[in-house]
Amino acid sequence: MNKLLNINGLVKRFVLHTRGGKIIDALKDLSLEVRAGEIYGLSGPSGSGKSTILKCIYRTYMPTHGAIWYESSHYGKVDLASLSEHAIIDLRKREIGFVSQFLKIIPRVSAVDIVAEPLLSRNGISPEKARLKAIHLLERLHISSQLFDAYPVTFSGGEQQRVNIARAVIWRPKLLLVDEPIASLDQLTASIVLDIFNEIRNEGTTIISVFHDTGMLRTVSDRIYDLERGVYTDGLCNL
Amino acid sequence: MIQSGAPVLRVKDLTKIYGSGCPHCLKATGPDYGTNICSHCGAVVACADISFDLYTDEVLGIVGESGSGKSSLIRILHLDDEATSGQMYLTISPDTKIDTCDSVYKNKNVFALSPFLKRRLRNSRMGIVYQNPYMGLRMGVSAGGNIAERLIAAGWRNIKKMRERSSYLLDKTEIPVQRMDEPPRNFSGGMQQRVQISKSLSNNPLVLFFDEVTSGLDLSVQARVLDLVRSLQKDFKLSFIVVSHDLGVIRLLTSRTMVMKYGRVVESGLTDQILEDPHNAYTQLLVSSQL
Numbered sequence: 001m002n003k004l005l006n007i008n009g010l011v012k013r014f015v016l017h018t019r020g021g022k023i024i025d026a027l028k029d030l031s032l033e034v035r036a037g038e039i040y041g042l043s044g045p046s047g048s049g050k051s052t053i054l055k056c057i058y059r060t061y062m063p064t065h066g067a068i069w070y071e072s073s074h075y076g077k078v079d080l081a082s083l084s085e086h087a088i089i090d091l092r093k094r095e096i097g098f099v100s101q102f103l104k105i106i107p108r109v110s111a112v113d114i115v116a117e118p119l120l121s122r123n124g125i126s127p128e129k130a131r132l133k134a135i136h137l138l139e140r141l142h143i144s145s146q147l148f149d150a151y152p153v154t155f156s157g158g159e160q161q162r163v164n165i166a167r168a169v170i171w172r173p174k175l176l177l178v179d180e181p182i183a184s185l186d187q188l189t190a191s192i193v194l195d196i197f198n199e200i201r202n203e204g205t206t207i208i209s210v211f212h213d214t215g216m217l218r219t220v221s222d223r224i225y226d227l228e229r230g231v232y233t234d235g236l237c238n239l
Numbered sequence: 240m241i242q243s244g245a246p247v248l249r250v251k252d253l254t255k256i257y258g259s260g261c262p263h264c265l266k267a268t269g270p271d272y273g274t275n276i277c278s279h280c281g282a283v284v285a286c287a288d289i290s291f292d293l294y295t296d297e298v299l300g301i302v303g304e305s306g307s308g309k310s311s312l313i314r315i316l317h318l319d320d321e322a323t324s325g326q327m328y329l330t331i332s333p334d335t336k337i338d339t340c341d342s343v344y345k346n347k348n349v350f351a352l353s354p355f356l357k358r359r360l361r362n363s364r365m366g367i368v369y370q371n372p373y374m375g376l377r378m379g380v381s382a383g384g385n386i387a388e389r390l391i392a393a394g395w396r397n398i399k400k401m402r403e404r405s406s407y408l409l410d411k412t413e414i415p416v417q418r419m420d421e422p423p424r425n426f427s428g429g430m431q432q433r434v435q436i437s438k439s440l441s442n443n444p445l446v447l448f449f450d451e452v453t454s455g456l457d458l459s460v461q462a463r464v465l466d467l468v469r470s471l472q473k474d475f476k477l478s479f480i481v482v483s484h485d486l487g488v489i490r491l492l493t494s495r496t497m498v499m500k501y502g503r504v505v506e507s508g509l510t511d512q513i514l515e516d517p518h519n520a521y522t523q524l525l526v527s528s529q530l
Contacts, residue, residue, distance in 0.1 A: 017520030
């Protein structure tokens with residue numbers, strides 16, 4: 001298997017100037033390898049830096065030290081920690097997706113259009129086709145058809161989260177970073193989400209995930225990285 | 240280093256000083272001194288050594304407190320005002336070539352061009368929406384006439400075509416076309432803002448400058464204007480520079496952001512990085528002051 005990511009000596013330190021220069025060390029020297037086509041789970045107690053890793057890879061956080069080598073289809077091997085902003089923006093359009101816990105609401109855009117939007121801007125397919133795909137995905141995630149043309153600002157937390165997931169998986173990114181994607185979903189919908197993750201994994205998407213629920217983490221992950229011990233523990237049997 | 244295409248707009252060391260200026264102006268002002276007034280000569284340093292690139296299809300945000308030099312910067316970029324020093328380069332890709340003067344601008348510092356060429360460049364390649372509609376529109380001239388004014392300046396001459404273009408743009412910005420012969424004085428603030436947007440788009444600009452487009456508008460009109468900007472960006476593949484003090488607007492519209500204070504860019508980066516992982520003390524204060 002090819003290595004997709006190679007994180008080397010990653011350090012993330014926050015300096016809070018508004019709090020008299022207080023220092024928070026979120027990640028101290030993390031090294032990690034990720035192979036293509038697998039689902040990775042990050043485990044560790046709250047505050048151990050799980051989300052920080054995802055955000056460093058996506059460059060929402062600027063890594064303080066270290067390198068994040070990424071095997072890009074478009075650019076070749078690049079260090080995400082030092083890549084130009086312009087190239088990061090481009091990679092986010094082409095290859096790397098992120099699902100956070102919260103939906104980024106776009107005013108006056110309906111649920112279907114929010115989900116279809118990434119397809120339109122990326123793959124250049126017709127708006128009708130993109131909408132159909134979005135509807136199909138929302139149906140699968142048990143979003144009532146009454147809500148398709150409504151604005152998600154009025155949706156429940158769980159519905160918003162599903163719209164968010166649909167928007168992230170619809171364009172099949174090469175690398176998908178997921179941060180607590182099923183925190184407010186019931187068991188059934190959560191298992192549908194995991195099915196979808198498995199499906200896109202089988203189609204070639206690599207997923208790095210943070211789950212709050214260790215049961216879910218064990219079910220979905222091919223490999224689990226324990227942040228406290230700094231080692232991989234086997235996905236299915238070892239925990 | 241990866242390069243995918245040249246930037247549309249490249250700005251280098253742009254400096255603007257209001258007043259006589261002296262050799263100490265840049266050294267004696269800035270965030271470290273807590274002022275942008277030179278203690279030696281009393282000149283105001285509005286912009287100091289500002290450099291950035293803007294790529295095609297990209298939206299760059301500028302945030303900062305009032306008096307930090309945001310609007311001065313925008314006005315200089317739109318060639319309304321002259322820079323004290325610095326350079327600006329515009330790259331016009333061959334497939335969007337419309338003006339016979341396009342080749343003149345190639346690799347030339349725009350600030351050093353003749354007033355004629357500057358005006359021509361602005362009229363054919365740039366668009367601006369001012370915070371105050373009174374700056375961007377002639378309130379006594381019809382909405383359609385306001386748009387035609389820019390078109391005439393960009394070299395259009397056929398009245399029928401200009402009317403078609405005006406009504407198309409007014410329709411795009413959700414102004415009832417029946418009202419195109421009314422002066423903007425009769426319009427609401429939100430409508431005036433949308434007429435300004437129509438006018439700014441009329442000449443198919445390469446770069447658009449938006450100075451606080453949504454401040455002072457009520458929420459539903461603000462959403463409509465933002466919605467419009469987003470769809471225009473998609474439909475017309477425009478590059479934008481958006482000045483706003485509303486971090487929500489910046490989050491929604493922009494992919495990169497520069498933070499200004501006392502005429503300096505104190506921090507710049509990906510918009511989500513600026514909002515979630517701000518490094519500069521002022522940016523941290525700004526972000527933590529969000530509602």
